Amino acid sequence: MNVIGYDPYLSADAAWHISTRITRARTLGDALKSADYVTIHVPKNEETTGLIGSEQMEIMKDGVKLFNYSRGGIVDNAAAIEALDARKIRTYYTDFGENILLNREDVVVTPHIGGSTIEAEANGATQGANTIMTYLETGNILNSVNLPNLQVPFNAPYRVTIIHQNIPNMVGQIATALADAGINIESMSNAARDGVAYTIIDLDNLKNEEDNKLIQRLSKIDAVYRVRVLKK
Template identity: 65%
Template sequence: MFQVKTFNAIAQVGLDSFTNNYAVNQTDAADAYLIRSVDLHGATLPAALKVIARAGAGFNNIPLDLATANGTAVFNTPGSNANAVKELVITMLVAAARNVFAAAEYAGHNSGADISTRTEHDKTKFNGTELMGKTLAVIGVGHVGALVAHAASDMGMKVVGYDPYLSADDAWHIPTSTVRARTLAVALANADYVTVHVPKNEETTGMISTAELAMMRPDSVLLNFARGGIVDNKAVVHALDEGRLRQYLTDFGDDVILGRDDVVVTPHIGGSTLEAEANGAVQGAQTIMSFLETGNVNHSVNLPTLQVPFTTQYRLTLMHQNKPNMVGQIATMLAQRGINIEGMSNAARDDVAYSIIDVNQFTGAQDAELLGKLKQIDAVYRVRLLRRPEPQVI
């Protein structure tokens, strides 16, 4: 029986995805965490914790170094809330173009017998522009960015995409009409609207700051519905004050940008739809079950992708440092015990490596002795012995 602990409110449909081999919230010493936005920095991770699944794309609330040292694989659920974020971004694009927020604020504070006359006179103050024919720069064209590019193209916008880390898989999802910019400066130069859709990390923190804002047109509008900190808010305020930026719309509050007519802040609602929460919960549950039962890795943020069909009776998985002769040491230990390797796969991601070893012959006596020896290798974070799952009968 695997133990799962949840944090935050996890959609019931996700919890219902777990099979009878799983118990939810029965112990703190869990095999798996299924979380959303809970901040695990400073938390003590139990030794039993093998996997953390984040129901959502962001994972900056998880201490990756601590998790890796604990032998804990960390996963996110990319794409689960992509449509929700896309719809909010398109909503904000339209609202910015048509001055919807200012117009609604005006209408909400005006009443009386002459309201029709005054509204007819004053409405010209809220004249907007149409999005058709305008240029949108999409910075980051992964799951969300590609959807935004499609929707903007459908509305007749000219879309320029910039993403130096664009994968071959992601490239298939970008509209053919999207012009790919070779540099960030080229993407920003002629854009009427700029929307940011990159993950937050050391490289992207402050990605849009003073220098980048200076590359943009003074009447342009900037949107950040990716992560707080990717846009330098102090630099944005300075640009707004100097008339070098028309408006800023973001999903991430900050005292620096509050109380301004040229800034619209929403309370981190990009992925807050019933559908997105359900998608993330189900995908997170499926990720946990796949990793615990097969050892396969996909969409991990601290391990390399490694997926191997589980066709043998047993499988050893090792999470370890990416050092020379690690695979050799492991294979030698098995050979010394007369264990024939049916298949062996290894992959690395920066300083972390992951190995899958498939075998058919494995005795009970060998279990404890071999696992103990493998765990004693200094560079090994975690060793697991898996038995091939029984086919489900319905």
């Protein structure tokens, strides 16, 4: 089987885990027109609702088999029925049933179990535990629902992490506060998501008794939500 995939949001980290046997399409159209089997694997949001409609089905191969096991509404079911009647789509498989899909030999509606398989539940629990441990031990954030992703190798002796509002001059105020305390910054990284920002600062030296003083100093900055000091 030759696999072709399209993901406009593919991160560099995720790309490392993708098999070299998968061909990456540059556009959604390139992927659709080349496939005998089309499977959809996306979350449902404003951008993906109606992602596969009559226009996308028109450029698919004749006799294609279409699978939607992502979310209802990502594939336009009315358009799928028209494509089935025209034999553009040979079979449509989904676990999001609607009345218009029932009692058709060219539509296979299966029970929807989402991610609730034994394997998915176990993997999800393991991933969640590992993500929390990574944050507690290194301050790195991955797959948070309300904070930006930020992963920086923890190579310095000390690390300061700060959650704050995403407004101008926050990084400047933080750097000034550290300079006023006579603390040298070895490296600094910052990322933002909507109205919240996250800053990681690595330090080459910090006396034990300075931990609480530093937390208090940084916490006094307006728009700072949370400060942590980590020791490697």
